[in-house]
Amino acid sequence: MEEFLSSTIRGLAQGSLYTLLGLGFVIVYRGTGVVNFAQPALMILGAYWTSYFALVVGLGFWPALAAAVLVTALIGVAVERVALRPMVGEPVFSATMVTVGVFIVLQVVAGDLIGLELRQVGHPWGLEQTEVAGVVVFQSDLAKLAFTATVVALLWLFLRHSRLGLAMRATAASQETALALGVPAGRMFGLAWAISGALAAVAGMLVATGGAGFSQATTLVALKALPAIVLGGLDSVPGALVGGPIIGLAEAYTKTYQDDLFPWAGDNVDQVVPYVVMLVVLLVRPYGLFGTREVERV
Amino acid sequence: MRGRPELFTSYQRDQAPLNTPAKRAWLGLLLVGLLVFPFSVTAELTALGATALLSAVGAIGLNLVTGYAGQVSLGHAFFLGLGAYTAAVLSGDPDGRSLGYGLDMAIWLPAAGLVPALVGLLVAPVAIRLKGLYLAIVTLGLVFIGEHLFRELAAVTGGPGVGRPAAQLRLLGVDLGRRSEIFGGYPITREIKLYLIALVVLVALAVPAKNLARSAVGRAFAAVRDRDLAAEVMGVSLTRHKLIAFTISSFYAGIAGALLPTVTGFIEPGSFNLLLSVQFLAMILIGGVATLSGSLLGAAFVVLLPRLVEELPRFLPFVTSESTGGVLTTFQLQTLLYGVLIVVFLIAEPRGLFGIWVRTRNYWRAWPFSY
Numbered sequence: 001m002e003e004f005l006s007s008t009i010r011g012l013a014q015g016s017l018y019t020l021l022g023l024g025f026v027i028v029y030r031g032t033g034v035v036n037f038a039q040p041a042l043m044i045l046g047a048y049w050t051s052y053f054a055l056v057v058g059l060g061f062w063p064a065l066a067a068a069v070l071v072t073a074l075i076g077v078a079v080e081r082v083a084l085r086p087m088v089g090e091p092v093f094s095a096t097m098v099t100v101g102v103f104i105v106l107q108v109v110a111g112d113l114i115g116l117e118l119r120q121v122g123h124p125w126g127l128e129q130t131e132v133a134g135v136v137v138f139q140s141d142l143a144k145l146a147f148t149a150t151v152v153a154l155l156w157l158f159l160r161h162s163r164l165g166l167a168m169r170a171t172a173a174s175q176e177t178a179l180a181l182g183v184p185a186g187r188m189f190g191l192a193w194a195i196s197g198a199l200a201a202v203a204g205m206l207v208a209t210g211g212a213g214f215s216q217a218t219t220l221v222a223l224k225a226l227p228a229i230v231l232g233g234l235d236s237v238p239g240a241l242v243g244g245p246i247i248g249l250a251e252a253y254t255k256t257y258q259d260d261l262f263p264w265a266g267d268n269v270d271q272v273v274p275y276v277v278m279l280v281v282l283l284v285r286p287y288g289l290f291g292t293r294e295v296e297r298v
Numbered sequence: 299m300r301g302r303p304e305l306f307t308s309y310q311r312d313q314a315p316l317n318t319p320a321k322r323a324w325l326g327l328l329l330v331g332l333l334v335f336p337f338s339v340t341a342e343l344t345a346l347g348a349t350a351l352l353s354a355v356g357a358i359g360l361n362l363v364t365g366y367a368g369q370v371s372l373g374h375a376f377f378l379g380l381g382a383y384t385a386a387v388l389s390g391d392p393d394g395r396s397l398g399y400g401l402d403m404a405i406w407l408p409a410a411g412l413v414p415a416l417v418g419l420l421v422a423p424v425a426i427r428l429k430g431l432y433l434a435i436v437t438l439g440l441v442f443i444g445e446h447l448f449r450e451l452a453a454v455t456g457g458p459g460v461g462r463p464a465a466q467l468r469l470l471g472v473d474l475g476r477r478s479e480i481f482g483g484y485p486i487t488r489e490i491k492l493y494l495i496a497l498v499v500l501v502a503l504a505v506p507a508k509n510l511a512r513s514a515v516g517r518a519f520a521a522v523r524d525r526d527l528a529a530e531v532m533g534v535s536l537t538r539h540k541l542i543a544f545t546i547s548s549f550y551a552g553i554a555g556a557l558l559p560t561v562t563g564f565i566e567p568g569s570f571n572l573l574l575s576v577q578f579l580a581m582i583l584i585g586g587v588a589t590l591s592g593s594l595l596g597a598a599f600v601v602l603l604p605r606l607v608e609e610l611p612r613f614l615p616f617v618t619s620e621s622t623g624g625v626l627t628t629f630q631l632q633t634l635l636y637g638v639l640i641v642v643f644l645i646a647e648p649r650g651l652f653g654i655w656v657r658t659r660n661y662w663r664a665w666p667f668s669y
Contacts, residue, residue: 094644
């Protein structure tokens, strides 16, 4: 039972990362109609900048995190302005392929910055554990959950209760109408990428709190946010909130119980489980759990 | 219509391959060039040429499903891997460390295409239910699931970091994987043989691809790509044509996957990853989407690019060929260039190298009145 509870916490914590990254995907998708394959690279850059400002510059953890969020958001804006803005009006497929190209470029840049060693972000939680209701959990896992809850709440406040958020939602609903009403649609695209970059930076920092730090290969973690949002529905914010934990839990339970239940599947099968879950769900519901079914007219 | 070779009076003539004298001349020149190439350059460049030709086979496959039929597939690497291991297992040494049946190339080469085609047929139903970006993400999942399988099935693949020998080039009892001499002492190296096999396979697969693309099925692909709903209303079966596209594309990928590792003679299970898929996407995006010549141009470009980059450290001091140090290593620069080129081509010339060729041709055709 305790094993079950502790892997549940671990799964939820991991899933909250997918939620953060997934929200970034969803915001860019709704804002611009593009799946942002560059998000994983933004995440690893976020982790790098946190590490850089905290440990190389020596700002201390919290200012470093703020600086990293800002820098990564700016990178997001720059990418949108340079690579994605010329693609407005082009087929979605082409624009998405541009983000694949951007992903490759940013990953090389991040790899070059990070180098070959494992890096730390200098976070205050270390490897310490606390007991919550009789279950021993890592503080960093609790931090992940707390961070995600806070960020999601802030994002909800921003999108629902601010002028800018309203403008963003208007652009997502209909670019032309928004433009006609005086919303600068281009700037909203940039804003979507900035938010996506900021979320990626927070997620990157949290990924690196797992004790092991982060390296170039950590990018693959962020790709698992894709099954999470496809599961929830590409254009659905609640989808990302639900899809993330589902994928995280599936991964954690597989890791815990695989040796007893299906050892034949091989080591590290938990890394693949998200994709398997995604395939199965999509067979039944092609637009995910909460995704909008496309209504088509001839 | 003597003397007016470009006046077409029937649809058949208009759609025929090589319907102008210029095209025939260019193709002839190209074939002669390709045949002379391996006998006039070093073994290393010949091997690179063979890689380019075989990659072109894979690129044609991806172009059929992504370019012509419009179904974005990031899962090409998975089908390449399937082909590679089917071939390696069927042809492998029966007494070797990894599973092998010691069969002839006449058996393993078709099988290396058919097995991925079958798997493609099995995966296609998922793909048929999905559209656009959902499909791209699902095929991405396929790559990761495939990578895991290749890592874990150590009896077949040798396991990560170990790998296994690639397929043996033994056709009807004749060993094509070894140096031999013809005409009393003129040496034919392993690389040259490999290159010629690659050329034959490419021609044998490019011609049916061209014919498919200009047939009713090819036009149906284009209809599905451009507006799937309209296509269905006009009586084009989406299910049927997506199924055909995926199956044929996987067949081409399998053949390319089977022969590509024979160039180095070795298969490493980790090599069938996302980067490989992106490389093949880069080939068709840089070369030209939904054109056959584009696939060939793109494959040649993407394969030759790393070789050119390797020459760069001599000219650019900040690029290093060592694994560390310098601002950029050559490997990083190679990867970086794929990314940059994909972005630049999509923004500046969406029709790729083929589009550049068309514009150059039209410029000179109207010369000196080029406005």
